Amino acid sequence: MFVQIKDLAFHYKNSRNPLFENLSLNFNQGEVSVILGESGSGKSTLLRLIAGLEVPSRGSILIDQAVMNDTFRFVQPEKRGVGLVFQDYALFPHMTVEKNIKFGLTKMNRKQKQARMEELLAIVGMEDYASRYPYELSGGQQQRVALARAMAPNPSLIMFDEPFSNLDSKLQLQIRDELQEILKRTGITSIFVTHDEEDARAIGDRIILMNNGKIQDEGRPEMVLKRNKEQLSLAYV
Amino acid sequence: MYFIRKMRSQFNSWALLSVIFSTLILLPALLIMVQLFAESNENWEHIKEFMLKNYIVNSVTLVGFTGLFTVLIGVSAAWLVSAYKVPMHRFFKWGLILPLAIPPYIGAYTYHGILNYTGVIQTSLRNQFGIKVDQKFFDIMNIPGAVFIFTMFLYPYVYIITKSFLENQSSSLIENARLLGKGSFMTFIQVVLPVSRAAIVGGVSLVILEVFNDYGVVKYFGIQTFSTAIFQAWFGMGDIYSAIKLAGTLMFIVVLILILEKVIRGRKQYSYSTSKVRPLQPKELKGWKKFAVLSFFISLFALAFGIPFIQLIHWVYMTYDVILNTAFVDLIWNSVFVASIGSVLIIIVALIIANFSRLSKGWMGKLFSKITVLGYSIPGAVIAIGVLTLFLSLDEKVFTLYEWLGLEPTLVLSLSISMLIFAYVVRFLAVGFNSIESGFDKVGTVFTEASRTLGMSVTKTFFKVDIKMIKGAIAGGFILVFVDILKELPLTLILQPFNFYTLATKTFQYASDERIHEASVSSMVIICISALSIFFLHRVLEKEPK
Ligand SMILES: Nc1ncnc2c1ncn2[C@@H]1O[C@H](COP(=O)(O)OP(=O)(O)O)[C@@H](O)[C@H]1O
Numbered sequence: 134m135f136v137q138i139k140d141l142a143f144h145y146k147n148s149r150n151p152l153f154e155n156l157s158l159n160f161n162q163g164e165v166s167v168i169l170g171e172s173g174s175g176k177s178t179l180l181r182l183i184a185g186l187e188v189p190s191r192g193s194i195l196i197d198q199a200v201m202n203d204t205f206r207f208v209q210p211e212k213r214g215v216g217l218v219f220q221d222y223a224l225f226p227h228m229t230v231e232k233n234i235k236f237g238l239t240k241m242n243r244k245q246k247q248a249r250m251e252e253l254l255a256i257v258g259m260e261d262y263a264s265r266y267p268y269e270l271s272g273g274q275q276q277r278v279a280l281a282r283a284m285a286p287n288p289s290l291i292m293f294d295e296p297f298s299n300l301d302s303k304l305q306l307q308i309r310d311e312l313q314e315i316l317k318r319t320g321i322t323s324i325f326v327t328h329d330e331e332d333a334r335a336i337g338d339r340i341i342l343m344n345n346g347k348i349q350d351e352g353r354p355e356m357v358l359k360r361n362k363e364q365l366s367l368a369y370v
Numbered sequence: 371m372y373f374i375r376k377m378r379s380q381f382n383s384w385a386l387l388s389v390i391f392s393t394l395i396l397l398p399a400l401l402i403m404v405q406l407f408a409e410s411n412e413n414w415e416h417i418k419e420f421m422l423k424n425y426i427v428n429s430v431t432l433v434g435f436t437g438l439f440t441v442l443i444g445v446s447a448a449w450l451v452s453a454y455k456v457p458m459h460r461f462f463k464w465g466l467i468l469p470l471a472i473p474p475y476i477g478a479y480t481y482h483g484i485l486n487y488t489g490v491i492q493t494s495l496r497n498q499f500g501i502k503v504d505q506k507f508f509d510i511m512n513i514p515g516a517v518f519i520f521t522m523f524l525y526p527y528v529y530i531i532t533k534s535f536l537e538n539q540s541s542s543l544i545e546n547a548r549l550l551g552k553g554s555f556m557t558f559i560q561v562v563l564p565v566s567r568a569a570i571v572g573g574v575s576l577v578i579l580e581v582f583n584d585y586g587v588v589k590y591f592g593i594q595t596f597s598t599a600i601f602q603a604w605f606g607m608g609d610i611y612s613a614i615k616l617a618g619t620l621m622f623i624v625v626l627i628l629i630l631e632k633v634i635r636g637r638k639q640y641s642y643s644t645s646k647v648r649p650l651q652p653k654e655l656k657g658w659k660k661f662a663v664l665s666f667f668i669s670l671f672a673l674a675f676g677i678p679f680i681q682l683i684h685w686v687y688m689t690y691d692v693i694l695n696t697a698f699v700d701l702i703w704n705s706v707f708v709a710s711i712g713s714v715l716i717i718i719v720a721l722i723i724a725n726f727s728r729l730s731k732g733w734m735g736k737l738f739s740k741i742t743v744l745g746y747s748i749p750g751a752v753i754a755i756g757v758l759t760l761f762l763s764l765d766e767k768v769f770t771l772y773e774w775l776g777l778e779p780t781l782v783l784s785l786s787i788s789m790l791i792f793a794y795v796v797r798f799l800a801v802g803f804n805s806i807e808s809g810f811d812k813v814g815t816v817f818t819e820a821s822r823t824l825g826m827s828v829t830k831t832f833f834k835v836d837i838k839m840i841k842g843a844i845a846g847g848f849i850l851v852f853v854d855i856l857k858e859l860p861l862t863l864i865l866q867p868f869n870f871y872t873l874a875t876k877t878f879q880y881a882s883d884e885r886i887h888e889a890s891v892s893s894m895v896i897i898c899i900s901a902l903s904i905f906f907l908h909r910v911l912e913k914e915p916k
């Protein structure tokens with residue numbers, strides 16, 4: 134198991150009820166896991182906890198056997214080696230595509246950085262856009278750059294927070310297929326958050342169904358979707 | 371355990387620096403508060419028994435009437451500018467802010483110069499028309515005169531805040547009222563006034579703080595208030611003790627007013643500026659109404675800016691060849707020097723505290739941001755006395771240290787320029803902080819978080835991402851602070867080192883010596899720099915919402 138979450142508890146300061154109590158969950162190496170759930174069920178928060186952007190009040194998180202946090206320790210996000218693609222991409226507006234992708238490549242020299250940047254632009258098919266600024270790109274292009282930027286430092290785990298929600302539906306399908314292809318090719322462990330059943334079915338090796346901060350079901354996509362058919366159809370009418 | 375781990379997750383050095391800076395900022399006010407309850411001396415007993423009531427009555431009268439008139443003028447100007455279109459509309463929109471560029475003490479001596487026996491009005495009446503007038507109609511060196519001066523040069527605070535509220539927030543309400551067939555006047559009374567209550571209170575409380583802060587106008591006009599009393603206790607009698615008591619009492623009154631402001635303003639914030647709101651469309655005016663509104667704008671602009679400005683230009687023309695010499699260059703250099711160092715320090719401290727406060731999300735961060743804003747509410751003379759007490763007691767320590775080391779003992783700190791600059795930081799930190807905080811609010815935390823997941827620490831992220839993204843807010847904050855320091859009078863008068871003058875204090879000195887013509891050149895420099903910054907910021911603010 135690559136990511137192990139045990140008895141995790143979390144509470145947003147300004148909300149009345151705890152969001153997670155005793156959440157336990159594992160993610161396997163090399164798999165694409167999908168967290169599926171309605172909006173507000175806690176999917177983004179879970180990603181933020183794994184990335185170290187929020188501090189849990191209890192429980193532990195291990196990534197690749199290493200403790201990220203438990204009662205005594207807390208590893209800062211920059212030390213976790215986890216890539217996160219944000220819902221609205223969060224590309225640095227004051228940097229070109231090239232600078233954005235090179236941003237996380239702190240341990241390389243200039244030549245290596247250049248090579249890695251070109252490699253990633255090739256993977257996402259954006260070779261001709263290196264000197265553009267984010268606002269000069271379409272939504273789908275920004276999405277690809279965000280993916281390239283997150284993958285550049287070679288994270289052991291990459292996470293996507295509703296990566297298609299800002300794209301129109303035709304583009305969604307195309308990018309989804311591309312993304313799936315890239316993830317399969319690189320074999321990277323990934324966690325993918327969505328509220329869309331179709332996305333989950335198409336891209337996931339495994340689905341975790343989340344509801345109100347609790348794991349309702351998990352397993353192979355067909356099984357999970359079948360077992361929870363009624364509830365899912367109700368939720369998404 | 372949880373708490374310790376949590377603390378560690380919150381980037382120690384940022385927290386530590388924030389704690390240190392906030393404590394330093396708080397220290398002068400705390401010192402005054404502590405001393406307020408110390409035993410009293412004879413001098414203070416005398417002041418308390420015979421004079422305190424007079425100070426309170428005068429201060430409150432000034433504050434009350436200035437508040438009333440700035441609301442009347444500021445709100446009606448804001449309403450007329452945002453709801454109606456008259457010729458030169460764009461000019462008046464920002465021109466009515468311009469009086470803010472003239473510090474009230476400069477306005478005060480300028481108006482006195484215009485109206486007194488040798489001034490332009492009386493001499494023209496005498497020489498051209500042979501009319502001799504009763505002096506009492508032209509004497510403004512009294513409380514009503516001071517209220518006039520304060521109103522003219524401070525109403526823009528009410529005007530700006532109310533105007534931006536009306537333009538950006540309330541269009542649907544006002545347009546609905548119009549559709550329902552309400553006349554303009556009824557719309558104003560029944561809709562505009564109630565919905566902009568919070569904005570008006572916000573603006574007028576700034577006015578009130580400025581009036582309490584003032585020393586130049588009341589001193590020049592010979593009105594006894596808290597500020598003049600503090601000066602008299604310290605410079606006249608060398609009695610720091612009574613100065614502290616007076617400062618403490620004044621601080622107490624100011625705190626009461628701030629609490630009152632919170633209560634009146636209620637839970638409504640006046641600046642929930644979502645840029646999505648549709649702005650109010652001004653209506654074209656015709657006939658006598660157009661004429662009436664236009665004359666209101668013209669007379670307001672003339673009284674609060676045009677007339678004093680032209681008079682100053684005339685005086686500059688009369689005196690510039692005497693004034694413009696190397697001493698004047700020194701004066702400008704002094705002012706620019708303290709203002710630059712003060713502004714840079716303020717921006718650095720504000721950046722550190724604002725960044726910590728936004729990333730920690732906890733009560734500590736909130737507390738720090740409250741503390742930084744404190745100084746702006748406290749009158750300059752009070753801060754000066756607090757800082758003075760602090761540095762004098764530090765000097766005692768240094769003094770003994772010097773003796774112990776066998777060196778020549780001297781007062782180092784309390785005579786140095788660092789004391790003055792420290793006081794500027796305490797007083798104006800809020801100005802820089804507000805600008806930077808709103809810059810951070812606009813960009814949010816997502817870029818910071820993206821940077822951290824890409825392997826950058828909080829500090830590296832700060833330099834590579836955060837400050838790059840709020841460049842505009844940093845520049846804006848710097849300009850505002852710079853101009854505020856340039857204009858500052860009471861605090862500088864108390865704390866400036868021997869033989870060190872700034873443009874503001876030299877202006878005031880000339881005016882007090884009845885050499886008002888000579889005061890005009892330095893006044894003009896202050897006004898022009900302030901006006902430029904107002905123009906610049908206004909243009910930036912106008913352009914920003916897309
Ligand atoms: N910064 C925050 N402060 C307080 N509550 C929050 C914050 N962010 C999210 N929440 C609340 O936590 C719950 C889960 O949110 P989130 O993790 O964003 O859900 P999802 O990504 O599944 O839509 C929601 O009820 C949301 O309102």
Ligand SMILES: [Mg+2]
Pocket residue numbers: 176177178294295
């Ligand atoms: Mg979400």
